[in-house]
Amino acid sequence: GTALSSAYFGQGNGSIFLANVSCNEAEMFFENCTHDFDILSYNCSHSKDAGVMCLSCIDGSIRLVGGTNSKEGRVEVCSGGMWGTVCDDYWDNTDASVVCRQLGYHSGTAFGSAYFGQGTGSIVMDNVHCNGTESLLKNCTHITEHNCNHNEDAGVKCVLCADESIRLVNGSHDWEGRVEVCVSGSWGTVCDNNWDSNDAAAVCRQLGWGSSGSALLNAYFGQGDGSIHLDNVHCFGTEQLLTNCRNSTTHNCGNSKDAGVACH
Ligand SMILES: [Ca+2]
Ligand SMILES: [Ca+2]
Ligand SMILES: [Ca+2]
Ligand SMILES: [Ca+2]
Structure with a gap:
């Protein structure tokens, strides 16, 4: 909120109760702020009535x-x-x-x-x-x-992501992890049916981690929590993109079969 002074919203009538109010950010209740009841010593009048304008959001958000x-x-x-x-x-x-x-x-x-x-x-x-x-x-x-x-x-x-991009998640190093692929703007995993070193090589090549890798099965790097985007992947290993490899987009898998890769 913003503090407004000098009876910005007009002068009240009746008593003036508080002067010299001092709050810090930690106060939960206005009554916990320090203040004085001794109005006379602060030279108060209704021309100095305090006001407040509350903000519903932070500018630029x-x-x-x-x-x-x-x-x-x-x-x-x-x-x-x-x-x-x-x-x-x-x-x-x-x-x-x-x-x-x-x-x-x-x-x-x-x-x-x-x-x-x-x-x-x-x-x-x-x-x-x-x-x-x-x-x-x-x-x-x-x-x-x-x-x-x-x-x-x-x-x-x-x-959340650019279609056809891939990432490795939850490995101990950048060059290993659960394989996730972006389809229709969201990340999903790959089922490990027929997942082999040629498929791993395509992943490593796309990510710039060289041209060979080990295929890891059964959610070796933990289970994903999103959709399973690819199954039955058949790469030659020379493809530029994992999604260029023959695959099926329907699957009969659970996340316990999420495929992983360690590039080397
Ligand atoms: Ca424009
Ligand atoms: Ca217009
Ligand atoms: Ca205009
Ligand atoms: Ca394969």
């Missing part, structure tokens, strides 16, 4: 509203302590990806025309031009004098 999951929605930006929306003029995937990265996701896709419903309150950003390197949406070039309506509210759908 963003949230997604109206989506079917937490990774999508109408973009709302905190400005002046209040949530407002963003106009879709010049709203593109570069802008959407800045929003998604600010929220901890990998990247995103832009939606316009109040795709996730119309917001209320102020339209706080228009003509947004991110160059893609900004860590906060508020740092992107934009104007605040808009020519928009809420039927132009901007939205995003964020993804």
